[in-house]
Amino acid sequence: MNPVVPSNIMAKSIFVLFGLISFVLGTCPQNAAEYGDQAECVYPIDAAATYSTSKLLCQQLGGEIISIRSVFENVLAASQAQTAIAGASQSYIGVIKNSNGTWTYADGRPLTYTNWAAGHPLANKTCAVLSSTTYSWMSVVCTESHTFVCSLPNQNCTDGWEYYDGNCYYFFNQQVTDKSSRYSVGQAESACQKMNAHLASIHSDDEYTFLKKQIATNLPANTCQYEQAIVGLTCGGQYAWYDSSPVDYYKGKGCNSVYTVSAHILRICELP
Secondary structure (H helix, E strand, O other): OOOOOOOOOOOEEEEOOEOOOOOOOOOOOOOOEEEHHHOEEEEEEEEEEOHHHHHHHHHHOOOEEOOOOOHHHHHHHHHHHHHHOOOOOEEEEEEEEOOOOOEEEOOOOEOOOOOEOOOOOOOOOOEEEEEOOOOOEEEEOOOOOEEEEEEEEOOOOOOOOEEEOOEEEEEEEOOOOOOOOOEEHHHHHHHHHOOOOOEOOOOOHHHHHHHHHHHOOOOOOOOOOOOOOEOOEEEOOOEEEOOOOOOOOOOOOOOOOEEOOOOOOOEEEEEO
């Protein structure tokens, strides 16, 4: 029986080589605000730290430093900081300046929303803080100590789905019990759509690393079955993801429409 996908979550999916699945119910801790549209807990931390330490502490709490993607999320984060942090605060958020001079989210994805204060970002600053009084962003030196805002998962993934960074993933045949399956990309996408999902799109090194860890098998490392999965990248003259997300990250050496991995191939589904 196919697992039931939560109706409030859209889905993506990919094919892999290993079978895992579980999900931990998230509930927002005290002093955190629930943001239902993103299935997250916006959690300001009333402690001062550098950017790198702030990011690490958010990860240790089971989340990430917040990547603000809309005016609604920005207002919620700033207003919650007013409540949770004593006095006017300037809190680190997951917005950084890369070595090429481009400002992105902490995971490398392009910014979809900004709210810079007048005169910002400054050329010699590489991190960003959110003001709890003006709700605007200011650029700062990453080694300065500031409070910070974490984003924690508050999402109900159905049994059989694995949570990571705001998405749910389904790994089909992860233990390689089925050694006779053969899928084309189109067949894999069709199977995922039956679960209200798509073949997965990958948009950062962190997401790539997470997925790669899940698809490693106990087969010899020199075999093609060791670490392979079908993802939703199509190549009909131009690269595109099945879920229509931008092709802003690419790790491959080519693109093929049919994958035959000797005796088996597996599937993962992802819920954003």
